[in-house]
Amino acid sequence: ETGVTQSPTHLIKTRGQQVTLRCSSQSGHNTVSWYQQALGQGPQFIFQYYREEENGRGNFPPRFSGLQFPNYSSELNVNALELDDSALYLCASSLDVGGPYEQYFGPGTRLTVT
């Protein structure tokens, strides 16, 4: 069974640029959620995709957008990067949207905005 993978591992961008982060879900999982984890904090929910449709969104501005593909892999896009976007971005996959909502996380992408 293949776990959740994310790419790239690290990324450095300049304020105002755009970035795309990628996630491959665990085999058999059809739901992907994205989280932002600032240094010293717990992860914050950005949004979730279920069968290629957005299925819920946290308190993040529209410049955070996403996609899910037919193979259930996913992308997180962030436009007009700001310094506060520097964080660890985590992707988590789960099977369907039913309980108990166990999510399995990838290793994350560390984004630094300068």
Place this chain on the structure above:
Amino acid sequence: TQLLEQSPQFLSIQEGENLTVYCNSSSVFSSLQWYRQEPGEGPVLLVTVVTGGEVKKLKRLTFQFGDARKDSSLHITAAQPGDTGLYLCAGAAGAQKLVFGQGTRLTINP
């Protein structure tokens, strides 16, 4: 807004000691998970508790879900240096998301 408060935020103890980490909220959660996160890695799921009052044991770790499903605790017996890490509790807030606490950074000194 559903919030989870973890305490303590930092804990440093000697090998062999016992410890308890608390996760509290004013909101009811349908389930609660505990994760452990190592530096540079994603959180790894330790346990899920679903029923109020439920107790689950994972070797030296004991997890309890409060009767009202608003709080949880993690107790570690005879802590070992390998237990060092960031422990996160997360409540299921509807079908879409997990609400995480801010984490407890645990250091076990040999």
